[in-house]
Amino acid sequence: MTKLSVNINKVATLRNARGGNVPNVVEFAKDAQRFGAQGITIHPRPDQRHITFKDVYDLKPVVITEYNIEGNPNPHFIKMVLDVKPTQVTLVPDADDAITSNAGWDTIRHKSFLLEVISEFKRNGIRTSVFVDPVISQIEGAKQIGTDRIELYTEAYAHQYALGNTFAIKPYTDCAVLANQLGLGVNAGHDLSLENIAYFKQNIPGLLEVSIGHALIAESLYLGVENVIQMYLNKLK
Ligand SMILES: CC(=O)[C@@H](O)[C@H](O)COP(=O)(O)O
Numbered sequence: 001m002t003k004l005s006v007n008i009n010k011v012a013t014l015r016n017a018r019g020g021n022v023p024n025v026v027e028f029a030k031d032a033q034r035f036g037a038q039g040i041t042i043h044p045r046p047d048q049r050h051i052t053f054k055d056v057y058d059l060k061p062v063v064i065t066e067y068n069i070e071g072n073p074n075p076h077f078i079k080m081v082l083d084v085k086p087t088q089v090t091l092v093p094d095a096d097d098a099i100t101s102n103a104g105w106d107t108i109r110h111k112s113f114l115l116e117v118i119s120e121f122k123r124n125g126i127r128t129s130v131f132v133d134p135v136i137s138q139i140e141g142a143k144q145i146g147t148d149r150i151e152l153y154t155e156a157y158a159h160q161y162a163l164g165n166t167f168a169i170k171p172y173t174d175c176a177v178l179a180n181q182l183g184l185g186v187n188a189g190h191d192l193s194l195e196n197i198a199y200f201k202q203n204i205p206g207l208l209e210v211s212i213g214h215a216l217i218a219e220s221l222y223l224g225v226e227n228v229i230q231m232y233l234n235k236l237k
C-alpha cells in the first residue's frame with residue numbers, strides 16, 4: 001500500500017497572507033487525518049514563508065499518523081527535528097531563496113555530510129529519507145549513506161506526463177527497482193496530482209509513500225468551490 005502524506009505548506013501560505021490564523025494549520029492537519037490522510041508533511045523554510053518554526057512544534061501533538069518534516073539540514077533545522085522527533089525527516093538540498101525544491105541530492109559528492117546527519121537522526125529514532133533525482137548512481141549513493149528511504153523527485157515526470165510523454169516514467173521505475181533490491185524504501189513527491197498519480201503508482205514497484213501538497217490544495221479549491229458558493233447563497237436568501 002502507498003501512504004498519502006498531505007503536505008500542508010500551502011495552507012500556511014494562505015494563513016500567512018492575512019497574518020491571522022485562518023485557515024488554522026493545526027486544525028487542518030487534524031481534519032486531513034480525519035478524512036483519511038495517512039501522514040502530514042511540512043517543509044519549513046528558513047524564511048518561514050509558509051510553515052513557521054512554531055508550527056513545527058504545534059503540529060507534533062496532533063499528528064497521530066506519520067509526521068514527515070522536509071528540509072535542508074542546516075544546524076537550526078537539525079535541532080528542530082531532533083527536538084520534535086517526527087516519524088520521518090526528508091533531507092532536501094534546496095537553497096534558501098529557492099521558490100520550491102528544484103533538485104535532488106548529489107549523494108556521492110555529499111556522502112560524508114549526509115552519512116553524519118543521517119546517523120544522528122537515526123540514533124534519535126527518526127526514519128530518514130533523502131530527496132533524489134531518478135538517476136541510478138544517486139540511488140547507489142543513497143545506499144552508501146545509510147538512509148532508510150529515498151524520495152524520488154517527481155517534477156520531471158509530472159511535467160512530461162502533462163505533455164503526454166508517458167515514457168518519462170522509465171527512470172523512476174528503474175530507480176525504484178534498484179532501491180527495492182538494495183533494501184531502500186521508496187517515497188516520491190513534487191507536483192504529483194489527481195491527473196498523474198495513478199500512472200505513477202502503477203509503474204513504481206514498492207512505492208511506500210507519496211507526499212502531495214500544491215496540487216492537492218489547488219484541486220480542493222476547485223472541487224470544493226461549488227459547495228461553498230451554494231452555502232453562501234443559501235445563507236443570503
Ligand atoms: C521536497 C519537495 O518536493 C517539495 O515539494 C516541498 O516539500 C514543497 O515545498 P514548497 O511548498 O515550499 O514548494
Ligand SMILES: NCC(=O)COP(=O)(O)O
Nearest residue numbers: 007189190191211213214
Ligand atoms: N515532498 C513533496 C511534497 O511534500 C509536496 O510537493 P508538492 O505536491 O507541493 O509539489
